[in-house]
Amino acid sequence: MRTVNPNLVTERRRQILEAALVCFREKGFHGASMSSICKKAKMSPGHLYHYFKSKNELIKAIVESDSAYHEEKLASLVEGGNTLETMLSCIDEIWQKDKDLDAVLYSEIMAEASRSPEAAAVIRQHEIRLRDRFAKVIAFGQDQGSIDRNVDALGFATVIIACVTGLRVADQADTQIDRDLATTAFATMVCRTLKPKP
Template sequence: MRKVDPVKHEQKRREILQAALSCFVRSGFHGASTTDICAAAKISPGHLYHYFPSKEAMIQALVEMNLSHAAARLQAVLAAPDVIDALVHELENTSLHQPQAQMLSTEALAEACRNPDFAAIVHAQTCAMRTLLVEFLVQAQQRGEVDAGLDPEATANLLLAIVDGARALPIRNPAVDIPASSAHLRIMLRRFLAPPSATRHTAAHT
């Protein structure tokens, strides 16, 4: 049996996932076939199954990559001088300014409504993302940068809803003013998340 080079294996795995992602953006999770993905990745179906046993396995791998990236980004937000401003900037970059995320997020929710197996993936991803946000909020509260009176679990749920809404906004209204929406998103989240003393201080200087 030929020995597998782990570096090359991982590189090819990522190339396949990127090809799958482009197919999902173009055709949707249901519409994209493994044949389409193989063509995009320039591999045969037999070769594909050395890396992923199914389309669902590729979706799961993409979810895991996204969660890993999200965890790293939230740590970067915590390291910023202004946590709330950095969080808003992160939401803007991953929602209002990210057409790919807008399409995939909407498609994922729609597919979850009609496909129980896909719904399980979405629910697990949401649970993991909520856990990351709760941990982030607790750390920010302990540092006095987020209102300690907010319930982290409920706040995480609302932040997830805000992300979904921000991603849907350009789809609902292609002519939406993105800079104005970003500015209002910043005002809304600062009023919601900032400790009361910080909110009063900001109001006194406006």
């Protein structure tokens, strides 16, 4: 019986996902066919379907990777002492392109979620995980005393994530956002809302 090399499986999956990301960005979710992804990955359809049965499975893998990436970044906010100060020191990162799932591709997947219940379920879980994780960071800061205890942690996490997503989409769509002005306004909003009241 042939044994499966886990390193080879991981490498093949990475190869396919990288090809899918390129195709989704170039042609959009609907415009990118599985055959075009096979061609970009330099892999036969039979080989590719061994790893991913559909474009929705590709979306799920991309979104799950993005969730893990963001959870790791959010976890780092509780490691630097004062949670609010650490959050404010990272505010410029709202303009950084994510490792895989950038704002434009995320918008594409969100649009697909409005048509596909399977894609919608993937996005829903991603959003819930991200909001819950960020709310825990805020709650940690509240217990620590660096964040106002009267702030609704989940409500604020929901609004901030929506703001960051909107800013990134507008920026990548080249809507002439002044990043410096937006960053200053965003930092002011976060500080005034979260800073403990005297």
